[in-house]
Amino acid sequence: MKPIAVLGAGIAGLTAALDLNRRGLPTIVFEAGKAVGGMASSFKDAEGFSYDFGAHFVSNRLAAALGSADICRTVKHYGEAVHLNGRSYSYPFGLMLSPRFAPAAIAERYRDRPVVSAADWFRKKYGEVLAEEVAIPLTEAWSGAPAEELSPSVGRKFGPRILKSLYLNAAAKVTRRAVCNGYSHEMPESADVWHVYPEGGMGKLLEPVANEVRHLIRLESPVEKILVEDERVKGVRVQGETIEVSAVVSTAPVHILPKLLSGTRALDHMAAFRYRPMIFVNLRFSGRGHLPDTMLWVPDRSLPFFRMTETPISMPWLAPEGKTLITFDIGCEVGDQHWTMSDDKLAELCLDGIATLYPQLRRKFLSAGGVIRTPVSYPVYLTQYEEQRQRFAETTGVAGLYSIGRNGEFAHSLMEDVYWRTLRRMEDVAAYVGQMPQDLPFADEIARRMRPAAGQVAAA
Ligand SMILES: Cc1cc2nc3c(=O)[nH]c(=O)nc-3n(C[C@H](O)[C@H](O)[C@H](O)COP(=O)(O)OP(=O)(O)OC[C@H]3O[C@@H](n4cnc5c(N)ncnc54)[C@H](O)[C@@H]3O)c2cc1C
Known part of the structure; x- marks a missing residue:
């Protein structure tokens, strides 16, 4: 079988490679950078301060799944607050229970309001005052777009479930551990799932996985082209070399996929994703x-x-x-x-x-x-391409091309969700390559080898 090409050696690419390798499927990981880890990496300066490039907060469950539980320290406290009009409110309860916001939020429950944008969703969920003073300005600052032009999916992703949050906050107080709240959507959160931090920085979290697939990884090897024929992936071009592949698993940002793809225009519309x-x-x-x-x-x-x-x-x-x-x-x-x-x-x-x-x-x-x-x-998540985003979440539309990971799925996924979603998507990849028709020359060769030689037939 031709290998499966994985683009990128962040948590998504490494998890994909490990899973495919364990299934006995030939895999090559191409990483554009000089090191594995992608956004999961940290740096310590000469004065002893440490910086994380992406993630700071991961769970003990993810560390256990990645085989790095024994190098992780327990995080004892984690909390968020909002600074508003000269004072700070704990998030979410300090805000929600404040007499300034609660009445409008309660009134909103009895109002019938169509929800077509993130702004509508925030008003409906939190009430007019909290939406206008907190949720909408924050959303606009991180997205760079008016909340009226964003899809309601933005809010749905972040909306806390009140009872569950209360339980998790209480669990954190009782257990004196930073119990995760809102850090995993793929697996249930409970008092048994708390934040940990790996000794030596975030990159260490991925070391056991990276070690198992290190022989499959080519560093400083950006994939320049994904070659497609008849809407089916056929190969990749890396540093001028063409390599035939049975499938491609990409973790690259989706808006560059149209530039990477050669032989199809199926994903041209993704260039507009921001x-x-x-x-x-x-x-x-x-x-x-x-x-x-x-x-x-x-x-x-x-x-x-x-x-x-x-x-x-x-x-x-x-x-x-x-x-x-x-x-x-x-x-x-x-x-x-x-x-x-x-x-x-x-x-x-x-x-x-x-x-x-x-x-x-x-x-x-x-x-x-x-x-x-x-x-x-x-x-x-602009409403202008929300339908296309939802369709892309199901399939790339090109046979044998899978787009995974935070940027590859165009999703606000944190590391643990990236991990579980990647494992699930690899089942699709394995099923796809398992049912692929073998190329004729290869099938002919197998048939030739299995055919008994004329002499053997005569002897029998
Ligand atoms: C500011 C910020 C804070 C965050 N905080 C948290 C947090 O506290 N907790 C948490 O769990 N998550 C957090 N996250 C999310 C987390 O960092 C990501 O979900 C996770 O690291 C994504 O991993 P990935 O493998 O999908 O992508 P990446 O880590 O980006 O890996 C993709 C890799 O692909 C390579 N690549 C790209 N194009 C090509 C190509 N053409 N050929 C070859 N290689 C290519 C890149 O070089 C990169 O190494 C945060 C993210 C950000 C941005």
Whole structure:
């Protein structure tokens, strides 16, 4: 059988390769970068501060499934808050129970409102006041699009289930562990699923899987073309070499698939799918616990950032003792004023911003800790392509082409969901290659080998 080509060695590509390999299916992983891990990677600077490029929070269940439970530390606390009009509210209950928001939310239950956009969905779910003051400005900041132009799927993805959240919060208090809440949609969350962090950084989480499939991985080998004939995948082109394949499993962002595909125009419409670029600015401060909780949402359009994360509140080992690190998320467009701003200027902008909320932090500021710019961060669910997005979630429309992972599925998936969804999708891949007609020359060769030689027949 010709190999199955996997594009990308992040959690999705590695999980796919491991599963296909264990099924005995020939697999090659092509990774464009110099290392495996994709977004799951961390970096420690000379001053002892650690930064994660993507994920900070993963579950003990994912660590166990990946074989890295024994290198993970338990995270004891995780919480989110929202800063609004000079005060902070815990999320979700502080906000929902506030007399400022609760009456409008209750009134909304009795109102019949058509839901055709994310803005409608937020108003219906949280009431007019909470939607207008919190949910809509935050959604617009991270997506870069008006909430009226976003599909209701945006809200459905994030809407907390109140009773379940209450139970999980209570479980966290009783067990003194950061019980996951809203981090997995594919598997049930319970008191037994809590946040952990791997010793040595996020990349370590994937090491056991990477070790098992290392012989299948080609680093610094971006797939340049996926070759399609009669709407069926036939091969890939990598560094000028054409390799025949039986299927392709891609983790690349969907908007570049049309450029990768050769021999079909079936996915041309995906070029219009948008990802929101982001800038992550890190600032170092003396002291710790400056934010009211690990993550602070800031629905304030006058500030350049919409979220701040103080990871050492949850993972104290990510900063030297007595110091802390705060990461600021700035939604942007490639080439805009923030994207092109110098790192020093961005740090200054964030320091000025946080000082308007917490003036004492200006005195505690130590230094800027680096800036990460990423052109592909969050998928933007515009209503204009919602139907196509839903269709793509079922099938790519090209036989033998599977698109998986966060960017490959164009979904706001966190690592654990990426893992379970990938395993499920590999069943489809195995079924597809299992029922593929063998190429004639290969089938002829097998038939020839099985045919007894004339002499043997005579002897019999
Ligand atoms: C800011 C941010 C915060 C997050 N926080 C969390 C969190 O706290 N918890 C959590 O669970 N998840 C979190 N996530 C999500 C998590 O990081 C992702 O779900 C996960 O890392 C996605 O893995 P992946 O394998 O799908 O993609 P990636 O990790 O992006 O891997 C894709 C790989 O494909 C390679 N590639 C692309 N094109 C090609 C090509 N043509 N040829 C060869 N290789 C190619 C890339 O180089 C890359 O290595 C966060 C994400 C972001 C952006």
